[in-house]
Amino acid sequence: MATYDKATGTGGLDASIQFETDRAENAGDAFNGTFAFTNNYYSIRTSAADLVALSTVLAVGNCGGPKIPLRVGRVDATEGGALGVPEPQQDLDTHKKKFAKAGFSTEDMIAMVACGHTMGGVHGKTFPEITENNTESNVVHFDSSESTFDVKVATEYLDGTTQNPLVIAYNDTLNSDKRIFGADNNVTMKALASDPKTFQSMCADIFERMIDTVPSTVTLTEPLEPIPLKPYITSFSLTNTTHITLTGRIRLLTGLDRYDDERVTLTYTPRTLPAGNSTLITTIVTSPANFKLGISSGIFGELFKWHEFSVALPASTSIKSFTATVTRVSTGATTSYDNAGHGYPLDDTVLYQDRQSCRIGNDATIVAAIRRSVDAPVVAKVARKYAKQGTLVPAIEVEEWKGEVGQEVGDYNLVSIKGVQQPESYSTHFDILAGESGVEYLGTSALGQKECEAF
Numbered sequence: 001m002a003t004y005d006k007a008t009g010t011g012g013l014d015a016s017i018q019f020e021t022d023r024a025e026n027a028g029d030a031f032n033g034t035f036a037f038t039n040n041y042y043s044i045r046t047s048a049a050d051l052v053a054l055s056t057v058l059a060v061g062n063c064g065g066p067k068i069p070l071r072v073g074r075v076d077a078t079e080g081g082a083l084g085v086p087e088p089q090q091d092l093d094t095h096k097k098k099f100a101k102a103g104f105s106t107e108d109m110i111a112m113v114a115c116g117h118t119m120g121g122v123h124g125k126t127f128p129e130i131t132e133n134n135t136e137s138n139v140v141h142f143d144s145s146e147s148t149f150d151v152k153v154a155t156e157y158l159d160g161t162t163q164n165p166l167v168i169a170y171n172d173t174l175n176s177d178k179r180i181f182g183a184d185n186n187v188t189m190k191a192l193a194s195d196p197k198t199f200q201s202m203c204a205d206i207f208e209r210m211i212d213t214v215p216s217t218v219t220l221t222e223p224l225e226p227i228p229l230k231p232y233i234t235s236f237s238l239t240n241t242t243h244i245t246l247t248g249r250i251r252l253l254t255g256l257d258r259y260d261d262e263r264v265t266l267t268y269t270p271r272t273l274p275a276g277n278s279t280l281i282t283t284i285v286t287s288p289a290n291f292k293l294g295i296s297s298g299i300f301g302e303l304f305k306w307h308e309f310s311v312a313l314p315a316s317t318s319i320k321s322f323t324a325t326v327t328r329v330s331t332g333a334t335t336s337y338d339n340a341g342h343g344y345p346l347d348d349t350v351l352y353q354d355r356q357s358c359r360i361g362n363d364a365t366i367v368a369a370i371r372r373s374v375d376a377p378v379v380a381k382v383a384r385k386y387a388k389q390g391t392l393v394p395a396i397e398v399e400e401w402k403g404e405v406g407q408e409v410g411d412y413n414l415v416s417i418k419g420v421q422q423p424e425s426y427s428t429h430f431d432i433l434a435g436e437s438g439v440e441y442l443g444t445s446a447l448g449q450k451e452c453e454a455f
């Protein structure tokens with residue numbers, strides 16, 4: 001975002017850096033290292049720019065820093081952006097002008113650079129003129145706690161014990177932190193150093209503004225927060241002529257005092273009411289997961305407990321939506337979750353048959369069960385990843401694979417959809433669509449791990 005132009009609203013955090021890593025002003029391999037890692041999470045729904053923002057939030061949070069609000073919706077640039085990343089040999093006036101162009105005051109610049117330089121350091125192999133030691137492993141750290149996001153970058157600078165190579169370099173021309181930190185007679189550095197909590201909150205504020213510096217055409221969401229209860233559907237497929245299997249997990253935001261004392265029950269609404277006077281049990285009981293205590297945690301102290309379920313539902317009545325009730329075993333107290341009155345919806349028009357789907361070599365077969373009442377061609381829209389010139393981040397293109405109708409099973413037709421996936425696309429996503437209905441964002445990774453089972 002260093003080259004953002006506030007006046008025109010261009011540049012900002014758009015991941016254009018992926019095309020700029022061989023520029024002299026971006027010396028070092030940090031960004032290619034970052035993209036090599038974030039590519040594992042890059043998909044048709046997640047931009048590389050959002051992943052850079054997420055990486056900032058997680059790196060800072062994991063190193064003891066503050067919780068930076070994370071908004072998403074960034075759009076990736078398709079080519080390199082303007083030159084102009086600040087460099088250590090440039091003078092203070094140049095740095096002030098660069099930050100001002102991007103919409104940041106001198107005080108903002110001081111806080112942003114100081115907060116950025118509480119972690120890591122200068123590499124001898126990249127900047128031997130600063131470190132005066134060009135050995136591969138030599139890194140001179142900005143403060144004495146280089147892997148902790150703490151106030152030491154400011155206190156050590158103010159008390160004169162700093163070993164920050166951009167403050168005490170032998171060649172004073174390269175001392176950009178010394179010039180920047182002192183640009184307002186140390187007023188901002190003193191505020192940062194005044195107490196650890198102030199440091200954390202000032203850094204959270206400036207980093208929030210930094211990662212939200214985006215092109216004016218981009219609209220970001222509200223900050224993401226984990227929702228109290230989140231259902232994950234792992235399989236929703238036809239088992240035989242009479243039944244549909246619904247398998248999933250509920251992620252419940254919980255606490256150490258209660259994670260073992262909660263039980264989750266689902267109540268569902270059938271798609272069609274049972275015929276005549278037959279009754280239908282619409283309760284789905286979940287079981288607390290056991291693997292690794294069935295818990296997982298977020299980096300800001302969140303604790304989640306997982307509750308699993310798997311049921312065979314009659315295909316004739318099926319399911320339209322469900323709600324969840326959490327009961328405290330010790331007190332009997334209950335809390336209901338109904339997705340803001342909508343219930344958690346399920347559409348059984350198009351079912352993905354994960355067991356019948358597979359990939360042998362590069363030949364993928366996706367099988368879907370489509371309600372016979374649907375009179376529309378069935379297609380899979382498959383995201384294809386391919387290498388792109390000048391960047392480590394792959395390009396994504398959506399291919400359409402056509403379905404062929406096969407066996408009839410009860411109220412459904414099985415449809416087989418075939419296509420070719422090269423290794424770079426083994427881990428991607430697809431939607432299955434039939435007219436207005438469909439299932440979205442299914443993963444292809446599991447396809448390669450098994451044979452296609454006969455129905």
Ligand code: HEM
Pocket residue numbers: 027028029030086087088095112113115116117119120121122123124126127176180
């Ligand atoms: C005038 C502005 C800035 C200048 C001249 C500057 C300069 C530098 C230099 C020369 C390095 C060493 C890079 C290497 O050896 O690979 C560095 C590292 C670093 N900078 Fe800056 N920087 C500036 C602003 C910022 C800002 C705003 C942030 C973040 C908010 C930041 C975060 C970092 C981090 C985390 C490292 C350590 C990288 C590592 O250990 O691999 N810098 N900076």
